[in-house]
Amino acid sequence: MRRPxxxxxxxxxxxxxxxxxxxxxxxxxxxxxxxxxxxxxxxGVDRDANTDSVLAHVVEGLVTYDEHLKIVPMLADTYSASDxxxxxxxxxxxxxxxxxxxxxxxxEVKWSWTRLLDPATRFQCRDWYDGSRGSKIVSIDxxxxxxxxxxxxQPNFMFLEQMANFQCVPAIIHPASVDASGRWLQAxxxxxxxxxxxxxxxxxxxxRFEGYRPRHEAKTGYGGxxxxxxxxxxxxxxxxxxxxxxxxxxxxxxxxTAVQPADLNEIGTGRQVTVYRxxxxxxxxxxxxxxxxxxxxxxxxxxxxxxxxxxALARAGTEGTGRANPSAVPFASPYHSTAEDFGYRYDPxxxxxxxxxxxxxxxxxxxxxxxxxxxxxxxxIIVQGMLRSAGFNIRLDVLEWGTQLANVPAGRFQLMSFGYxxxxxxxxxxxxxxxxxxxxxxxxxxxxPSEKLIADAAATRNSSGRQAILDAxxxxxxxxxxxxNLYNGAIIDVGTERLDGYRAWAEGSPRLWGVRLREGGS
Amino acid sequence: xxxxxxxxxxxxxxxxxxxxxxxxxxxxxxxxxPVLLMLGDTQDQKMIAAARHTLGIDQSxxxxxxxxxKAVLSLDLGRSIVTAEPVTDLILAxxxxxxxxxxLAMAAALAIAVPAGLIAAQxxxxxxxxxxxxxxxxxxxxxxxxxxxxxxxxxxxxxxxLPTIGYDGFSYLVLPATxxxxxxxxxxxxxxxxxxxxxMAMEYVTHAYAKGLSDSAVLLRHVFKNAFTPTLSLxxxxxGTLLAxxxxxxxxxxxxxxxxxxxxxxxxxxxPVVQAIALFVACLYVALxxxxxxxxxxxxxxxxx
Numbered sequence: 001m002r003r004p005x006x007x008x009x010x011x012x013x014x015x016x017x018x019x020x021x022x023x024x025x026x027x028x029x030x031x032x033x034x035x036x037x038x039x040x041x042x043x044g045v046d047r048d049a050n051t052d053s054v055l056a057h058v059v060e061g062l063v064t065y066d067e068h069l070k071i072v073p074m075l076a077d078t079y080s081a082s083d084x085x086x087x088x089x090x091x092x093x094x095x096x097x098x099x100x101x102x103x104x105x106x107x108e109v110k111w112s113w114t115r116l117l118d119p120a121t122r123f124q125c126r127d128w129y130d131g132s133r134g135s136k137i138v139s140i141d142x143x144x145x146x147x148x149x150x151x152x153x154q155p156n157f158m159f160l161e162q163m164a165n166f167q168c169v170p171a172i173i174h175p176a177s178v179d180a181s182g183r184w185l186q187a188x189x190x191x192x193x194x195x196x197x198x199x200x201x202x203x204x205x206x207x208r209f210e211g212y213r214p215r216h217e218a219k220t221g222y223g224g225x226x227x228x229x230x231x232x233x234x235x236x237x238x239x240x241x242x243x244x245x246x247x248x249x250x251x252x253x254x255x256x257t258a259v260q261p262a263d264l265n266e267i268g269t270g271r272q273v274t275v276y277r278x279x280x281x282x283x284x285x286x287x288x289x290x291x292x293x294x295x296x297x298x299x300x301x302x303x304x305x306x307x308x309x310x311x312a313l314a315r316a317g318t319e320g321t322g323r324a325n326p327s328a329v330p331f332a333s334p335y336h337s338t339a340e341d342f343g344y345r346y347d348p349x350x351x352x353x354x355x356x357x358x359x360x361x362x363x364x365x366x367x368x369x370x371x372x373x374x375x376x377x378x379x380x381i382i383v384q385g386m387l388r389s390a391g392f393n394i395r396l397d398v399l400e401w402g403t404q405l406a407n408v409p410a411g412r413f414q415l416m417s418f419g420y421x422x423x424x425x426x427x428x429x430x431x432x433x434x435x436x437x438x439x440x441x442x443x444x445x446x447x448x449p450s451e452k453l454i455a456d457a458a459a460t461r462n463s464s465g466r467q468a469i470l471d472a473x474x475x476x477x478x479x480x481x482x483x484x485n486l487y488n489g490a491i492i493d494v495g496t497e498r499l500d501g502y503r504a505w506a507e508g509s510p511r512l513w514g515v516r517l518r519e520g521g522s
Numbered sequence: 523x524x525x526x527x528x529x530x531x532x533x534x535x536x537x538x539x540x541x542x543x544x545x546x547x548x549x550x551x552x553x554x555x556p557v558l559l560m561l562g563d564t565q566d567q568k569m570i571a572a573a574r575h576t577l578g579i580d581q582s583x584x585x586x587x588x589x590x591x592k593a594v595l596s597l598d599l600g601r602s603i604v605t606a607e608p609v610t611d612l613i614l615a616x617x618x619x620x621x622x623x624x625x626l627a628m629a630a631a632l633a634i635a636v637p638a639g640l641i642a643a644q645x646x647x648x649x650x651x652x653x654x655x656x657x658x659x660x661x662x663x664x665x666x667x668x669x670x671x672x673x674x675x676x677x678x679x680x681x682x683x684l685p686t687i688g689y690d691g692f693s694y695l696v697l698p699a700t701x702x703x704x705x706x707x708x709x710x711x712x713x714x715x716x717x718x719x720x721x722m723a724m725e726y727v728t729h730a731y732a733k734g735l736s737d738s739a740v741l742l743r744h745v746f747k748n749a750f751t752p753t754l755s756l757x758x759x760x761x762g763t764l765l766a767x768x769x770x771x772x773x774x775x776x777x778x779x780x781x782x783x784x785x786x787x788x789x790x791x792x793x794p795v796v797q798a799i800a801l802f803v804a805c806l807y808v809a810l811x812x813x814x815x816x817x818x819x820x821x822x823x824x825x826x827x
Contacts, residue, residue, distance in 0.1 A: 036786075039560075039604065060593065127566040180753035189556075201616070202688055238687055238776045239786070242671070247687045250678040270707075372789075402554030402791055407556070440567060519630075 006313055027519075028231035030499070030512055033244040033256045037201050041187045043171040044116065044123050049421070052167060053509040054204055054235050056222060059171035059189030062090050062109070062148075063164045066221040067505060069333055069424045071160045073173055073222055074215075075104060075190060077146075085155030085459075095213035098174040099194040104114045107141035111137075112172045113140055119181065125168030135159070158458045160430070161425045166222070166507055175438045192513045206233040219514040221505065226513035229501075233512050240311035245258040248273065254499055259492040259511050261319030267494055276504035277321065278333055278491040279331045281422020281431075284317070286367075286484040291437075292414045294363060303354035305344040307390030312346075313382050314487035317375055319452070321490040327474050328433075329426040330488050332506035334463075339471035344478065351390040357418055362393045369417040372401035379486060380417035409441035422507070426470050429460045433483060445482035527812060533807045536774035538801060542594070545547055545800040546587050549793050555604050571581050577603060579793070582764065588795065600794035604787075609798045612783065617765075617802070620772070620779035623695050624764040627702035635707045640741045643749075654711065661708030670701035670774040687776040689810025698775040702768065703812070713756050718749040752824050758814035765810075766803040 034053070040046025042056045073079055076090040083342040096104035113462045116123040117130060117137060129137045135156035141149040151157065163170055174188040189197060192214070193206035214225040236253060238244040241260070245267055247253040259267070261276075267273060288295050288304065295301055310324035326343025329336045342352055365387075369380035387394045394415075399407070407413050423429040434450055437442040447481040450473060457469040477483070557573045574580040578589060593600060636639030642654040677697060678686035694819050707805035721727060723744060730740045780799065787795040 037605075040606070088554055122572075124561065124566070124569065124571070127568065132566070132568065142742070200607065200612075201783070236688060236776075237778075239782070240773050240776065243774055243776050246671075246679055250674075250682055250686060252678070252685060252687055268675060400554070400789070402559050403552070404790060406553055406555045487584045 003454050011087070011255055015247055017112070017243055029217070029234055030230050030232070030515065030517065031234045031236055031252070031254045031427040032510055032512065033238045033247065033253045034235050035237075035239055035241070035244070036200070036257075038235075040184075041195055041198065042184045043127060043173070043187060043189075045121060045169050046186075047167070049509070050235075052169070053208070055171070055189075056166075056169070057190070057193040057233060057384045057512060058187050058191040058195060059169065059173060060191050061163055061169045062092075063160055064222040065164050065166070065424050065507070066223045069221070069506065071164050072217075072220070072223040075109075077159070081157075085157045085159070085461075086152045088150045088152075090148045090150075090161055092148070093213075093215070094146060096190055097211045097213065098190055099188045099209055099211075100174055100176060102174055103188055104172060106148045107145070108174055109148045109172050110140045110177050113170065115178070116164055116170050116184075119441060122468060123168070123170075125162070125165070125170075128162045128168075144154040145404060155459065157461050158425070158427060160427070164222075164424070165428065166424065166509070167421065185431065192226045193233055196232075202237055204235040206235070206497050207231070220510075222511070226511075228513050229516045230512065242296075247389060248494060248496065251496065253411055253496075255493060255495040255502070255510060257491075257493045258493050261321050261490060262374075263491060264319070264492065264494075272497045274495050274497065274502075276395065276491075276493040276495065278443070278504040278506050278508075279322070280491040281424065281506050281507050282419060282489040282508065283325065283328070283330060283332045283422065284375055284417070284419045284489060285340050286379070286383060286486065287408070287413065287416040287418050288481065288483060289411060289414050289416075290444075290446070290482060293358075294365060295414055297358045298481070299354045299358040302359060303351040303360075303390070304392070305357070305481050306347045306482055307351035307392065308344070308383060308386050308484065309346040310343055310486060311385070313379065316382055317379055317487060318490050320341065321492070322487045324487050326478065328420075328429040328477070328485055329470060329474070330422060330429070330506070332488075333424070333426055335426045335467055335470050337467060337471060340474050344476070344484075348390040356393055360391075362391075364393045365414050366395050366397050367406055367415040367417065368397045368399055368407065368413050370399050370401045372406045373419060375489060376417040376419055378433065383415075407462065409438075411441070422488070424507070425491070427454060430454045430457075430473065445477065445480070447476070447480060448484070450476050450480075505513060523816065527816065530812050530815070533663050534805070537726060537808075538804055541800055542591060542797070543587070543589075543771070545797050546793075547583075549791070549796055550586075552788075552791070554791050556793065559790050560603060563735075569709065575709050576585045581813055590794075594798075594801070599798040602787075602795050603792045604790050612795065613798060613802055614781065616778055616780045616783045619777055620765055620768055620781060623698050623702065623771070623779065624761065624768060625687050626695055626699040627706060627764070628761060630699060630703040631706035631710055634703075636746070636750070637712035637736070637751075638707075639711045640718050640745060640749070641714040642711070643674070643718030644737060644741060646719055646722070651715075655715070658708040658711040658715075662712070663708075664704070666701045666705045667770045667774050668717065669704050669769055670698065673697045673701055674774070689777050694775075698777055699772050701774075702764060702771055706764075709757065709760065710753060713753045714749065717752045720743050721745045721749040724748075747821055754814055754817060754821065758807060758810050762803075762807045762810045765806055 010211060034050045034522055038051040038054050044057045060074045062074060062076040063071050066072045067085045075093060075096050078092045081088050092104055115121050117126060127133055134154060136153040137150055138153050139151045139325050156206055171189055177186060177188045178184055192209055192212045196207040198204040208228040210232045213398045214227045217224040219225050228396055238247060244256045248256050275395050288301050290296055309479050325331060327340035329340045367380050367384055371377050384394045384396050393415040420432055433444040437443045437446045453473045459465050460466045460469060475508045491504045491508045495502055498517050502515045552806060557570050578586060601608055602612055618661060637805045638654050642651045645651045674686045677684045684697055686697060727740060727744055730744050767780055767781055772779040772782040784799045
């Protein structure tokens, strides 16, 4: 019996050192759960939401959005636009440094932009700047080391909003980020953290950039002072939400983001955790395929709209944390006025009358949804119930996400429960679904006058004038019913008691600068 | 024996060819576009077309297949569409994690199931046997992911003894291996009990007892060796299944293993990775079966290869 005894002793000796140490990490580390690995370290090129979130701590652009979704300078000290909207001038912060210690000068800014505009770089938003969507950057002047001037081919009053866009930040990086042949090596940016380790499929470890010189303004949105109080940020890949919640409750993770409202009950708000909430920019919608033989009838689409109780749907879909938003302009936007609150009246009897007028006699209508995004599935279930009550013959078709996504540009659907990534500026929100389907198959609302309106909104610098155009656009959308906007997803992040100074915000991505760790937390 | 192994390996060539065609075709038949999933919000049609061209998925099915199989024959499994990593590196790194969990689970399961099965057979019909059979049925009936969640709640959330996410050393393997081992223990115990019961009825076992040998001596020297061969076949099959399909446990415990890679790659339509894993798993099954076949003579000298 000696051998089994020795084996058991060895096993215990191996296990014991780890026992009782779960959650005991270096005191100066914040651990954040992400539901999938980052796609790469090349900002704006290999990207998705998680990648953008992580790299937002590593790289910066010339301008960014503040907490109220207004443009503020980031690497720029000041900026100005010419009256004709054809040239933009940026004066750089003299304190700004790259992670390798080099100062940020106009030379690196021009190099970064030249690289982004090169098709070989595969910058995902290059079409915003190369003339594909109108305006083109024709030249970048650097009259002195702290001044950069962008010259555009035609007026573009959305240039700063494009530069600040969350999804495609044109990051200013040091030329040493690539090798002599232009091959990507690593992100040598200017953010408060730098990448220490990327363990593929497991975690990304960021280290505080000791040479970071924060701005003097208070922390706001992605702008202001980005003070890296904590030494290490560890972004841990946890695909399963239940596993992420367990990791939070066992002290192995400090922060989980994008928590579903229904899961808050399981976490329990009194269990040494703090819930952070904000109104998000992402929005859920029901897509109506206007090319479908049944749905091309305006009365059928209107009947669908009047058969849905949007307020009840929003309450149910967000567990009471959100409210209906019939507009593409999010609540968090300064352009969400009372006009944007105006939506379809819940009137099932009107819906029935419209159906009768349209000659609807119970033909089946398929509503597509998926289980990857629980809110889209929940919305579909509720909408199906409401439409059935109003006399529709609605069938639910639950698809795998990749399949459903491919059906959007292919037009292979009648109704679809869908969601759009939030955009800080309403113009970007509208151009995600408003346009000629022949030019872009993703478009859901093909209406020339409305396209003209959104182009006018983009070209209008005066905020009240812009507001009037957006209000008119909302009215046209309600009248034509190309899409049914439901509500903005609630941003719900949950952190342990260790976090001090953390705040959720409309954009949804966690910001770990300006956050301290309390002593004594588990 | 060498001739037998060579023949077995040669027989796998047509199997691998059929698998390669089937997986390649099935992946293309699944609706969905890897470029749309990869580029996400991007609606730039030029960029989407360029990405399709770069990946070669704008070509005909046959051209795509022949280009891929030609590369595979020169041992180039390509690069992941999602991460751009070489697929070979990706699979080997992930398989290393899966192999550790699965081998640990199998070792634990065998360490419990084999003696328990022998004892149950020896005590056949008595209280101990009934208890062991009940435990085996219970273990087989409980899904391993549910066991995993319970283990997380108890040892992770409640007691905080063991880590429940990620992979950073042996302690991270304990809970997932335990969850996997439990179901296998039940299956192996029942198989061991059944085959040991047959052996116990043999005359040479009665003869051994008549010689005055102790229970443990009879079980270990005479029953175990003769009763283990069917269990060994089952071990081979279970190992193959687990090495290729521990995705659920890997997801529950956030382990970067092969199963999770396969599931993630299917969702992302990462064609090169899915195709390579299918071939890898097929080879794995062949290798495991070969090893098990080669082990038979050790336990049963009557077997000649």
